Amino acid sequence: MPDFILPPLQTAKIDWRDDTPFAPEYGDSYFMPGRGMAESTAVFIEASDLPRRFVELPDDGLFVIGETGFGTGLNALLAAECFDRHAPSSAHLHIYSAECHPLTREDLARAASHWPRLAEPARALLAGWPPPAPGLHRIRLAERVELTLMFGDAATLWQAGPDRIDAWFLDGFAPSRNPELWSEELFATLGARSRPGATxxxxxxxGVVKRGLASAGFEVERREGFGGKRHRLVARMPGESAAQRTRRGRAIVVGAGFAGCTAARALAERGWSATVVDPRLSGEIPSSLAAVLYTTASHHLNAQNRFYLGALLRAREWLRRMGFPRDESDGRLDGVIQHLVDPRVAEKTRKALASGAWPQELLHPAGDERVRIEGAGSLRPGAWCRFLLDHPRISTVAAHVRSIGGGQEARAELGSGDHVEGDAVVLCTAGATRGFEGLDWLPLRVVRGQVSFCRATAASLAWREAHCHAGYVTPAFEGVHCIGATFDRQREEAVVDPADDQLNLSELQRHVPSLWRALGGEYIEIVGQHAGLRAQSPDTLPMVGPLPEPRENPHTLDRRVWLDIAHGSKGMTHTPLCADLIADRLAGHPVATDLEVMVSLAPERFVERRRRREPDWRPDSVDDHH
Structure with a gap:
């Protein structure tokens, strides 16, 4: 399908009638009054034969449920409980559920409070409940159960959603009350996304539902309804298919920056072993270095901007779930103040606020010409990377990788003459990726940047948020602020230039003079610097996915080699979502991005552009200069 634009969301308006949520807009309740659990168990769990199907899964089995109306989450919570009770201990359940009008957290908590039997998965649901931002949001309900919420129109999102669905829950308000949901387009998509034997x-x-399912290829059966209702439907896609299985293996991750460490952690949590290879593992990241977790808002939620928004929310969820930062020495997630000093950024941000594309829980005004991004903040890269690598299935090798190759096994040749073998290689090597044989065609621009470390003052020690303008300044860590960063396209070496300190300070003075004065103004004390290299792609999106093979420059590498590169200056924000994308695909799990976002990140997009002889570079995106 072509790329689509997701409109802003409106949260559900709930009229509580005793213990039952009622939607006045649709004139319908979310479930049968007083019998919600019994109804959902009979109509969805038992009618789908889930207890038996879960019992019969193989040890590494994978089961995928699709739903058209999340509502209060009752069906998903019951499915999670059923899976925990019946499935093998190493099997895995994915639930994908669309919802156009998400409940507020308060209404969700009120609904869940009436189901004490489901308290454990309900706590996980509430802890990870995202703001009402359009797109896909993943929550881990239990160690073996993951829920991916699809906020937006069900027909649109399911067209770009996962396939290989084993069981469908067609929930939502009655067809007579909500005809827009029960469309021919949706039924056709359900058929296209189903496996043989899907229920x-x-x-x-x-009748519209019965006819729609039949036209989509399902065999439809009418059964006695629940609780006095005359009838309900069950259906099945003809054919049989073997149970889906999780793939496990060994990954070689080249690079130990944000991309490499998040990729290794995501793979380890999917049951893979990961060997991280990087000569920098034997060195230390400067303790004063801090990076800012944030992105630029936009009202135009096409694939690119859905990625930026989704990446920020996925990074926040990783940090919440993992309990990082552990304390203030690791970082602070007290928000980011973005100063709207660039006219293009200012216009995009104002439109995002006015349209509601970014919900107020995430983005709101914070004074004249500035906004606040909630849940964003600043982290110390060294602490975050060490935390990510602390996993029993992750090992590290402090070495230079001389070459890589595919074949029967993926292989990384080390500078020492030794080698590492595995089932896949993930290159997280930024601009250095072009140095591998056969990869010099990758359209990467390497941009040098330098940050300055400045002594805190009595006034600046009180800062809690990071501030972004044309550059950024972080709160103090161990009495030192990190201020940056320059954007130098002329040099591709990470050399320190003392003149860049004045560039960083002059940008701060120009755009946020109050912060410059609080740091000491002309008497700001510089206590160190750090220079590094960013890698950009022509469209400023990362390159994430299996390595393509351009026809005009064939080489020996195969699809055992994956890329996770070109994150520019937003590596800390982008990489958790990208790591999940790679780990899910290698492990054979459905992904938690929509299809168009995945396509927009795929490295082969540049192969197609080269075939069409499109220019490698377009005008720079303001989003990637900070």
Whole structure:
């Protein structure tokens, strides 16, 4: 399907009638009053034969449920409980559920409070409940159960959603009350996304549903309804298919920056062993170095901007779930103040605020010409990377990788003459990726940047948020602020230039003079610097996915080699989502991005552009200069 634009969301308006949530807009309740759990168990869990199907999964089995209306989450919580009770201990459940009008956290908590039996997965749901931002959001309900919420129109998102669905829950308000949901387009998509033998369960027996399922290829059966209702439907896609399975293996991750460390951690959590190879593992990242977790808002939620928004929310969820920062020595997630000093950024941000594309829980005004991004902040890269690598399935090798190759096994030749073998190689090597044989065609621009370390003052020690303008300044860590960063396209070496300190300070003075004065003004004390290299792609999006093979420059590498590069200056923000994308695909799991976002990140997009002889570089994106 072509790329699409997701509109802003409106949260659900709930009228509580005793213990039952009622939607006045649709004139319908979310479940049968007083019998919600019994109804969902009979209509969705038992009608889908889930207890038996979960018992029969192989040890490494994978089961995928699709749903058209998340509502209060009751069906998902019951499915998680059923899976925990019946499935093998190493099997895995994915639930994908669309919702156009998410409940507020308060209404969700009120609904869940009536189901004490489901308290454990409900706590996980509430802890990870995202702001009402359009797109896909993943929450881990249990060690073996993951929920991916698809906020937006069900028909649109399921067209760009996962396939290989084993069981469908067709929930939502009745077809007579919400005809827009029960469309021919949606039924066709359900058929296209189903595996042979996939089942459908729903509370309704409306003719439009029966006809829609039949036209999509399902065999439809009418059964007795629940609780006095006359009828309901079940359906099945003809054919049989073997159970889906999780793939496990050994990954060689080249590079130990944000991309490499998050990729290794995501793979380890998918059951893979990961060997991280990087000569810098034997060195130390400067203790004063701090990076800012944030992105630029936009009202235009196409694939590119859905990635930027989704990446920020996924990074926040990784940090919440992992309990990082552990304390203030690791970093602070007290928000980021963005000063709207660039006219293009200012216009995009104002439109995002006015349209509601970025919900107020995430983005709101913070004074004249500035906004606050909630849940963002600044982290110390060294602490975050060490934390990520602390996993029993991750090992490290402090060495230079001389060459890589595919074949029967993926292989990395080390500078010492030794080698590491595995089932896949993930290159997280930024601009250095072009140095591997056969990869000099990659359209990467390397940009040098330098940050300055400045002594804190009595006034600046009180700062809690990071501030972004044309550059940034972080709160103090151990009495030192990190101020940056320059954007130098002329040099591709990470050399320190003392003149860049004045550039960083002059940008701060120009755009946020109050902070410059609080740091000491002309008497700011510089206590160190750090220079590094960023890698950009022509469209400023990362390159994430299996390595393509351009026809005009064939080489020996195969699809055992994956790229996770070109994160520019937003590496800390981008890399958790990108790591999940790679780990899910290698492990055979459905991904937690929509199809168009995945395509927009795929490295082969540049192969196609080269075939069409499009220019390698377009005008720079203001989003990537900070």
């Amino acid at each position: 459908v369960a729903t509370f309704t027996a409306a």
